[in-house]
Amino acid sequence: MGDTPRHNVLAAECQVFCRYLVERDAPDDILAAYDRAHEKGVVGSDGTATALDRALLRVARTGPILARAADAFAVTFAKPSLLRKKLVLLLAILESRGSTAAILDTATPGPRVVEVAVAGLHVARFVVTLCLASLLIVPLRIWYRVVDRPCGT
């Protein structure tokens, strides 16, 4: 990856999103692939982002926990958002590599009642996260709409 402000923002973003999805730092080849995809315009850019896109990215880039919160908001209210596209892109990159694919996609055998309970906890966490995310993102979206300030570089 290059060393321009744009590349630095993308690299930092990729690291946060990678920690969100697989709880690992992104190695160089992941960073390079992520950057290459943005160079090719595969997901669009911050320059074409809507106010909601900017709000979501601003929150998501803060760290893995808020990335999850922003993702919860986006999947519920803004499926075509730039954030969702970036996360799906990174997911596709991660599943193409052996080590990260194994993290994403290895089942944890066990009693079904445990699985149902764990799934229920995940869904409950999603609901709570979504509520908290809404408290953050809705005001921020209004802020970006009013002020119309681009975020990042």
Added chain:
Amino acid sequence: MKPIVVVGSGASAVHFTLSALQKGRDVLMLDVGHARPDPVMPGGTFAELKDRLADPVRYFLGDNFEAVLFPTTKAEYYGFPPSKTYVFSGVPQFHWRATGFAPLFSFAQGGLAEAWTGGVYPLNEAELAAFPFSYAELSPYYDLIAKRIGISGAVDDLARFMPVHQHLMPPLNLDEHSQVLLRRYERRRESVNRLGCYMGRSRVATISRDENGRKACEYSGRCLWGCPSQSLYTPAITLEACRQFPGFRYTSGVYVRYFKVDRGGRVRAVVTEALSNGAIEEVPVDTLVLGAGTFASCRIFLESVFRATGELVTLDGLMDNQQILMPFVNLEMLRRRYDPATYQYHQVGLGLEAGAADQYVHGQITTLKTALIHPIVQRVPFDLKTSLAIFRNVHAALGIVNINLHDRRRPTNTVVLEPGSTATEPRLLIHYQVDTEEAERARRAMNRIKRVLWELNCVVPPGMTHVRPIGASVHYSGLLPMSEKQVPRTTSKFGQSHDFENLFFVDGTTFPFLPAKNLTFTLMANAARVADCIF
């Protein structure tokens, strides 16, 4: 004797050609012929590709990340991998516009079947009732093709819908999910059969033992990404067999524009354009065989007629199978780990009796293993972390039923040529209107299959069944149908044009009816039949 000139190198063209060569005829094959790239890491398994390739992201997602399905794309559950992009690469000269139809075209060596999933199902007597020949006339050619390409499968409950041909190899090893499905079917057979549904092993053009220099399936798990060992048959294998004959000449990199006719109404030459430099050449013809696929063959016919007579002919009766994708979750497979070192395409088939025997509904069940997961995970209505936590314990339980319905020739479904000018190329205009009863047929089929799946301990997630656009099945046929009557815009039972006596069609152009079963086996058998009976 002059060589037979064959246009195209797909499933129909290569089997016609091989049969003609075996009878001592010379053949000149003209083809655009985009070549397949060499297989990457030929001896490696699917897991090894992800671990050992220098750039697995580029391999699985493409140079331009074209294999990534984003939330905004109204795409299918699965697409074609980057390694098969060459199959669908076009040519600058071929233009088209379609309404009500989403066609795919191929100008690759081997044609569209270079990206097929290998399902091979012979038609039965009822399905051939609209054809001017019987099952008995076609049967020897199913045997011949089975011997040539290698077909594995079993004689089971599906044999009530599919005649059993010779040279059937033992079936491939089943993956765990497919085993679970068939075991459950054994236990619930009576209930499932009461729904008019019968299940069994898919018949697939993948060899289960070494044959003719090809290695048996090694279960590398790479099927979706391109079989590296030629265990899964593709027509390029038969093209290579044709090249062993001294009487065969293969000219690729040429686009056949049209044919010229003499005053007697016989084809006397084809006009070709070299893709490299645009050079136009006339190739003399004694006998012309079009096997370029229904649309490409008909485009040549339409442009030729227009140039010869000034008439813009409309061909009607275009057919394609309506296909429905029905994902399901097998409750018995939850929290299991899938094994990537298994055969990846469909291993279980099902058939629905639906009134008249020719209205049979065909289904193939593919259990999900090594396909990309991001298209599915993003559809789960939670954040990706939550979706992944759920998905990884559901992955091995996922499957998809690909449901095929039959089609009939109807006058509303047409192809016509929009002629070009000095500045523009001619354009093929395709129009398709869905039958008013199609939606009801599809609804009934879906409801029955949901009930079948329930008997198999499988649930269909609401809202995820997807009716594919017409054109997606790529089983195009019917525009110049076989007819016992010698009328224009039809052919004889041997594909001989009733408009031009030395012109033959050996692809789906001539089929008067499109059953629900995958068409390719019958295309190959029919093409071999034409070569054997006429030449």
